[in-house]
């Protein structure tokens with residue numbers, strides 16, 4: 001499977017069975033939020049971003065209200081300036097995924113191609129599932145699927161293709177996701193409540209930055225002057241807000257950095 | 261530390277904020293010795309570029325001394341104690357765009373790339389102190405700055421050469437040069453340059469360096485036009501002629517300048533109905549820019565010529581004469597400057613005494629006076645061309 005843009009397909013099967021008002025409310029929020037975001041981005045005032053984030057926030061809230069009880073899949077791809085071998089190797093170390101998958105807390109190798117995933121769930125409750133690597137074709141493809149008895153199902157597939165003229169390697173990721181039924185489904189779904197393609201794309205951007213630049217760009221933790229309360233609150237609904245506090249290099253690598 | 265913070269439209273304030281720290285392995289911390297206010301900062305001051313937030317630290321033209329380096333910085337390229345000029349574009353050094361020397365298009369330096377993608381399709385590089393859409397990095401109108409990917413951008417400067425001579429390698433000298441390079445100058449060429457601000461001034465001098473026969477500079481402030489003349493340009497005061505277009509025709513035997521440069525950008529001043537219309541649209545946010553000069557450049561350029569746009573535009577513009585552009589077969593070249601392509605060469609030219617960039621400096625003041633200087637620079641009062649701030653001396657009004 002290969003496509004140049006991100007795609008997100010929702011299983012249409014039961015969307016018709018939701019109450020009309022629910023569906024209308026949801027799309028109303030998404031549409032209004034989107035328009036607000038667009039307007040905010042083109043506004044002159046400093047409230048511009050605030051509005052944009054607020055708009056985005058409303059749109060996300062709209063998306064979040066989606067009762068993710070049916071399976072869906074999401075896809076994204078990215079070009080990385082590295083060899084296929086390097087991309088494949090880095091992706092084969094499942095334990096390192098949290099470095100670029102910000103919603104994943106840890107991946108533990110259980111042996112025999114089995115891995116335990118723990119993700120940051122709503123209100124800091126961890127969500128966990130076990131996955132089995134199903135197909136592995138050196139430098140080409142990795143596929144994994146969730147084992148039975150997991151809280152949720154997250155099946156993944158990543159493919160590596162060489163681009164011409166030393167441009168590097170294209171990485172294509174597809175994720176299939178199925179939450180469990182019942183209240184747990186709702187709470188777990190909010191973990192993926194943001195646009196799933198956006199989340200995958202964010203992860204891929206970070207993977208690319210790690211490979212190409214050796215680090216993920218950030219401004220978290222830099223100084224600034226007084227912020228208004230409104231801005232601070234709106235930062236909270238920023239779709240890119242890190243789900244967990246990043247360990248600060250300044251704290252971790254005290255001995256390694258040089259200070260005049 | 262002290263830092264110039266944006267608190268809202270036309271509201272700058274010097275605040276005491278925490279010192280920056282190393283956040284990523286390839287970061288360095290620079291103790292700033294000189295920093296400047298740029299024409300680009302005026303677009304933020306006036307509130308025309310979206311995604312500023314109250315409390316953002318301003319500034320992207322700075323230099324100083326490296327006082328701290330992260331463990332990921334290549335020690336052969338940069339170490340503590342080095343004196344450096346920091347370019348305003350932030351680049352990783354290893355993505356497709358960096359490999360192609362398209363430094364201001366780096367793929368890995370803008371953490372907020374997704375905001376920029378909404379506006380532009382794809383995101384350019386991160387910039388210091390220049391909106392959240394462009395990364396939200398704290399800027400350099402401060403006593404210290406955190407410099408990401410510190411082994412890629414900063415240019416080392418030996419001691420003995422004063423800050424004033426090299427500070428503008430951080431932006432406007434390379435920007436003027438890039439603007440001139442984008443004019444694709446051939447021997448015998450005439451280049452017309454709109455805007456005699458610091459960018460225009462460096463563009464004039466660079467155009468001659470690159471072999472232009474004539475440069476015609478356009479502005480309305482006498483003192484800036486005089487400075488253009490000192491650089492060898494002929495000048496047009498657009499307030500004293502009926503039409504710039506007509507005057508340029510006369511001056512070029514009706515063929516038109518071989519290339520036209522817009523060194524003014526999104527806040528062009530003008531007269532007549534279209535100017536008022538642009539101003540009104542910009543005020544109610546149906547148009548982000550006032551592209552008067554860009555329109556004029558396209559109209560004025562000779563057939564088959566080149567339009568170069570170092571002036572900054574932010575969003576969406578109306579009434580661009582695409583008919584003229586297409587039918588005359590023009591070429592348009594633009595971009596945030598790919599800084600690292602030019603800094604080394606231009607530093608050599610400074611060392612060879614081919615040019616002394618300090619000629620643009622009109623004001624040197626302690627950082628505490630930055631807020632009032634924004635206004636003076638914006639309103640071109642007191643023959644203001646370029647303001648350099650000293651982060652370390654105290655002082656309000658002299």
Ligand SMILES: NC(=O)c1ccc[n+]([C@@H]2O[C@H](COP(=O)([O-])OP(=O)(O)OC[C@H]3O[C@@H](n4cnc5c(N)ncnc54)[C@H](O)[C@@H]3O)[C@@H](O)[C@H]2O)c1
Nearest residue numbers: 299300455457458459479524525528529570571572596597
């Ligand atoms: N591309 C880049 O990387 C880059 C870097 C730095 C600055 N810039 C941009 O370059 C532009 C100029 O910067 P600056 O520091 O010289 O600013 P500046 O404000 O000092 O100068 C602008 C000049 O343009 C003149 N002007 C206004 N309307 C005009 C018109 N209709 N015709 C002719 N002249 C007109 C003004 O009188 C002024 O002298 C700004 O838009 C700035 O953002 C771009």
Ligand SMILES: [Zn+2]
Nearest residue numbers: 298299300431
């Ligand atoms: Zn600048």
Ligand SMILES: [Zn+2]
Nearest residue numbers: 352355358366
């Ligand atoms: Zn790069």
